[in-house]
Amino acid sequence: MDRVIVAKNVSLSYTADETIINQANFSVNSGSFVFITGASGSGKSTLLKSLFGAIKLKQGSLVVGGVELSKVSRSKLNFLRRHIGIVFQDYKLVKEWTIEKNIMMPLIINGYEKSVTTNQVESLLKHVRLKHQAGKYPLELSGGEQQRVAMARALSHNPILILADEPTGNLDEYSSELIWKLLEGANTQLETTVIVVTHHIPTSLNVDYKHFHIEYGTINEIN
């Protein structure tokens, strides 16, 4: 099975004197579902950010989707990001765009034709049960609805990898369940690799998953 992520001796930090992740070694197979857990401030989100090149490595080698992130050019990083779907805890939707345009954004960036983008967005809006809200702006929606839009955006361009940073934190039960179902569907039906940073692993999930726990800067795999 192909490896979508390979990390060797990866150290991450925001400042020179404080190391958040220390000499981490791990790999993720293509099509797997991975949970990353840990206490607040343990470095879960930092690790996730490093996977899409938002944080530079202090040390080591990190290969994501065949791209070595320790010495990546801007154009190569853009290329990699075009194949990743990211879900943030704070949604990161463009406020001045309608939710339809927000979902469409990765498709536009990837250069899809208009007919394709329109069909894809329509189908995703149906999946996240927001078809009736297509023309609304993010701030007109509830937190749960905004996260569903962010989820649809992450799935829109059929990425090889979905990175989700506490996607259900602060959400109501209905929206949380819907988000987990969408992540599960992407993993089982489209064989998309899913990496989720969370405090709690949902019990309702019907997938085999890998579990990494971060403690004191060390990543441990839990079976």
Next chain:
Amino acid sequence: MKSIKNHLSLIVALVSILFSIQIFVIVERSIDAYKQNLANNYSVVVVSQKAITQKEFFKINKLISKVKVLSPDNVIKRLNSDIDKSNMEFLKLTLPKFYKLHLKSYPSPREIKRLRKNLLNNRFITKVEDFSNTHDTIYKLLVLFKNVVLVFAAVVSIVTMLLILKELRIWQFKHNERMSIMGLFGAPTWLRSAVLFRLSIVDAIISSMIVFAIFTVLSSSNWILNQFKNIDISVVIFDNVGDFFILFGISIVLSIILASMIVLGHKEEV
């Protein structure tokens, strides 16, 4: 509403810069026209012991455009009654020659000084009357007027530039989030900043159109045309093609610089 307000502040800043530039251009054109007018009426009188040809005068100083020989008849007429005809002819031959020199443009005091020096270097020229006192006063007034307008235009431009810089910060804040989000999904720089460039170019077009409309109205205003008529000059207030394209170009360049500064100053936020 907020978006219109943001657009308006850039448009107002651009309009004021274009407006002050065009005002300065009009003042400069008026001064040039007025100087030409003065140059047409201004002349230097030269007294020479021997006849000097026009060609020789042109060689003395390049500023000289036309040479007119002043006839001594008027002086001689006054003596007519007392002198007989043969003496009169002799007198005519022995009298110095008087020349009126017209210049190509209205000279600066330094140019007049140089002209006077060049003329007096000719061994036959004995006297040069350049009316420098009157000339200097008029010239200094023109220079003062031009400088006052230049300072005014510069102050307006500086103030509006500061306005634009403030606008830049607002735009930076406004567009930074969208550009960062697009960056997270792998959008190349041109795509991330396309909206910004489109907006600033639209604002530049709107500002140029507003200035075009203002000056088209002003150039057909009788009151303004009469002001120029009063000082005997005719000035092109606004050239619908030439001036418009210059102002449009300035406006586009300024707004592209503004957008580029935002793009260059953009820091990805995650």
